[in-house]
Amino acid sequence: MNFKQKLEIIIKKNNSLLCIGLDPDLEKIPNFLLKKKDSIFEFNIEIIKKTHDLVCAYKPNIAFYEAYGLKGLSQLKKTVEYIKYYHPEIPIILDAKRADIGNASKMYAKSAFGYWNVDAITVNPYLGFDSIEPFLEYKDKGVIILCKTSNPGAKDFQDSYVSPGIHLGSGLNRTPREIVEPLYLNIARNVVEWDKKYKNCLMVIGATWPNDLKKIRKIAPNMYFLVPGIGAQKGEAEKAAKVGVNKDKSGIMFNVGRSIIYDPYPRKKASELKNIINRFR
Amino acid sequence: MNFKQKLEIIIKKNNSLLCIGLDPDLEKIPNFLLKKKDSIFEFNIEIIKKTHDLVCAYKPNIAFYEAYGLKGLSQLKKTVEYIKYYHPEIPIILDAKRADIGNASKMYAKSAFGYWNVDAITVNPYLGFDSIEPFLEYKDKGVIILCKTSNPGAKDFQDSYVSPGIHLGSGLNRTPREIVEPLYLNIARNVVEWDKKYKNCLMVIGATWPNDLKKIRKIAPNMYFLVPGIGAQKGEAEKAAKVGVNKDKSGIMFNVGRSIIYDPYPRKKASELKNIINRFR
Numbered sequence: 030m031n032f033k034q035k036l037e038i039i040i041k042k043n044n045s046l047l048c049i050g051l052d053p054d055l056e057k058i059p060n061f062l063l064k065k066k067d068s069i070f071e072f073n074i075e076i077i078k079k080t081h082d083l084v085c086a087y088k089p090n091i092a093f094y095e096a097y098g099l100k101g102l103s104q105l106k107k108t109v110e111y112i113k114y115y116h117p118e119i120p121i122i123l124d125a126k127r128a129d130i131g132n133a134s135k136m137y138a139k140s141a142f143g144y145w146n147v148d149a150i151t152v153n154p155y156l157g158f159d160s161i162e163p164f165l166e167y168k169d170k171g172v173i174i175l176c177k178t179s180n181p182g183a184k185d186f187q188d189s190y191v192s193p194g195i196h197l198g199s200g201l202n203r204t205p206r207e208i209v210e211p212l213y214l215n216i217a218r219n220v221v222e223w224d225k226k227y228k229n230c231l232m233v234i235g236a237t238w239p240n241d242l243k244k245i246r247k248i249a250p251n252m253y254f255l256v257p258g259i260g261a262q263k264g265e266a267e268k269a270a271k272v273g274v275n276k277d278k279s280g281i282m283f284n285v286g287r288s289i290i291y292d293p294y295p296r297k298k299a300s301e302l303k304n305i306i307n308r309f310r
Numbered sequence: 311m312n313f314k315q316k317l318e319i320i321i322k323k324n325n326s327l328l329c330i331g332l333d334p335d336l337e338k339i340p341n342f343l344l345k346k347k348d349s350i351f352e353f354n355i356e357i358i359k360k361t362h363d364l365v366c367a368y369k370p371n372i373a374f375y376e377a378y379g380l381k382g383l384s385q386l387k388k389t390v391e392y393i394k395y396y397h398p399e400i401p402i403i404l405d406a407k408r409a410d411i412g413n414a415s416k417m418y419a420k421s422a423f424g425y426w427n428v429d430a431i432t433v434n435p436y437l438g439f440d441s442i443e444p445f446l447e448y449k450d451k452g453v454i455i456l457c458k459t460s461n462p463g464a465k466d467f468q469d470s471y472v473s474p475g476i477h478l479g480s481g482l483n484r485t486p487r488e489i490v491e492p493l494y495l496n497i498a499r500n501v502v503e504w505d506k507k508y509k510n511c512l513m514v515i516g517a518t519w520p521n522d523l524k525k526i527r528k529i530a531p532n533m534y535f536l537v538p539g540i541g542a543q544k545g546e547a548e549k550a551a552k553v554g555v556n557k558d559k560s561g562i563m564f565n566v567g568r569s570i571i572y573d574p575y576p577r578k579k580a581s582e583l584k585n586i587i588n589r590f591r
Contacts, residue, residue, distance in 0.1 A: 096418070099383060126434075133333070140376035140377045154467060155468065157462075178441075186436060191493070
């Protein structure tokens, strides 16, 4: 079973497009958990116990574990193992935004899909097709390419108007000095081409840019999108759900981290958000 | 003492612009070391013992440690501690190509400069200024921004002709639909602006693109560059050294990994490369 099949089964089973970001910050974790040995892992378990029937995926951002060094990372390992054991039907997305030149990207792919044993990973396209290919070669796994990120700085370079071109490691068909589209759209267009061969591409598009989301949906009518920014980042859930879905009213995951996991009632909050998304899709 | 001061002292002391990439691959490590418990760490120690008076920096690429999970990462920790203890004058660059939206980038910066305790880190600019700022705020540390990478895929997006703009989190002065320069040059121009405030920026430029290196040196006459691609990647050391140095015949580090660390005589090979670089700078 490949990543997309796994995702589609859980979306139907839980009737949910909600992905929860497991991004634990020791400064925000409740006191009673901080006293435990593996407080990050214990915190994650609490969230998973309360939400596993409301989600279509869990997405730990590895930055929040790396910050605590080997101790933090060992608790990510335990968290992944816990989900794989108790909820093997729920896909795990490692939010790592990795990419490097060929041989190092191979090592990152080996880490994500071998060691961490997750179902999908987020990757950064700046280094080009050959930096993403080592991930794509794991055909049963999902490769989620950053397209338009949810932060304000996404405008800095992703919005630059660029000359066109499709890049498949087989030469360039660029037309220099002719401007056609913003960089993020050119990347979306490339990802669509890559997906024709590998069939395991997804894209990250921030809910903070609903107009851009609409344009990308036009280019990639059937691709799954991972959409952050409807929670703490105050993205417009309603507008994003309306313009972001595919023709089957699916094809999208909304990631919410902080505004669920630090809510005093995470289950209630997750349920509310799941329903809001379902109402507008 | 900040990163650049530390770097300049060792460049003079060892009369070297050579940075060695500590990128251990268990498939290439000699058999007698594989039998040891911490074979990656033991391999690194061998290289460091043989080369510490020939280098201006060591650059472990974290991908090669992540591939082996917590066991690999614990040997990266030991390697950093070993260098800090026996050769505290040699800067350590964590090649991690990190970046994320604000709060996650803060966690990555905390990881690099807190937990890993390295002197500098490589970062990816695709997410914009606000994704790099959390690293820049560690003013004594070096922040090495990917500009033009050494791989063939660098052409895919980094060479796109773009509309201009300088981005400092304070609004855009972009002129849409006017094309001026390739994306990597626009990023270089932005990094020069960021450096005016933070004074701790460096850039990565592959030796595989000597003409681009020359253009970037024009824009950033005084900045330090990290230049990979003269070893296994067959970049042109001679041309890169000639066009890449600043007016003091310095301002550049040449990274070499595989072609030194897997050579049967790493010290001899490192010494040769150090001398070739010095001859042409």
